[in-house]
Amino acid sequence: MQIRRINTNEAKLFFNCLKNIDRETKFMMLEPDERHFDEKKMQEILGDKDDYFIAAFNDGEIIGFLSAQRGKYKRIRHSAYIVIGIRQSFQKQGIGSKLFDKLEEWAKENRLKRLELTVEVSNTIAINLYKRQGFVIEGTKKNTMFVDGVFVDEYMMAKVY
Template sequence: MENLIYVVRDLSYVVRVAQEADAKALSQVRLQIDGETEYLDREQGEGYLSESDFKELIHKDRTEANRLFLVAESQGAIIGFSRCAGSDLKRLSHQVEFGVGVLKDYWGYRVGKELLQQSIHWFENNRILKITLRVLETNEKAIEMYKRSGFEVEGVLKKDKRLSDGNYYSTILMARFT
């Protein structure tokens, strides 16, 4: 995949395939993103991935046909990332699960949308039949973006997550098919 440059208002950024040299920055960015939103599964520090963990992940994602790890970079700093992770199991090898994270300072610059669009382009050109994702019911902007990108609701996991307000929220399961 070639590097793609985007300019949105006053921000210029590139979307590209992750390199092992990105591992340290990705570890820090993921930790920061987890502390900036409750839309993700983790609280800050949970499920921590170190630099070496990211190096392993990136290496596997670069060598397996049903995996893609993208980063968004602005002025030499990673501002977001996405992954499409496929299964090693034959019965599930036709699908990938999409996940995305963008630093809060960069929300509204279409970073998540461009990471998603490049993932869709990759998925459509790599004989993968289904791309899935999970989104918290309160993340209305993301749900609308996914629907506009051809995703449909496949199901709902009721009272799936308990957030800091003590209430339980549902997770929406979405998919797009080729």
């Protein structure tokens, strides 16, 4: 397994990973049928030098990813919003921790002061990973998503340097 930045020419690989994760879990934002491939748009997103898109590669396939989208405006330039996803069959193998280790390097290189994310309150595996990485719960967002006919809450979590 290799963890590295995703290249723009790997847009389709990244998209396939996202689609697979959408099918395997209800903890991500999109339903399985909501994501559509637009290669040009995906390449633009991956090519944004301010943001950070890394992946865990295994046998030519992306099996997990972490994205950090940095604040675009001066007042929030010191922060980044984090999204992470790992294919179900590769979870609980330390991949999430390795992705966060790479994030930590990037955050320090870029002098970030705040990393933030949201997570469904019932996603205890992810919450425990984030806490081990130094994130703390800052609050609860009520009824943020509607999953399988039920409104679910999310924690707002952050790591401040």
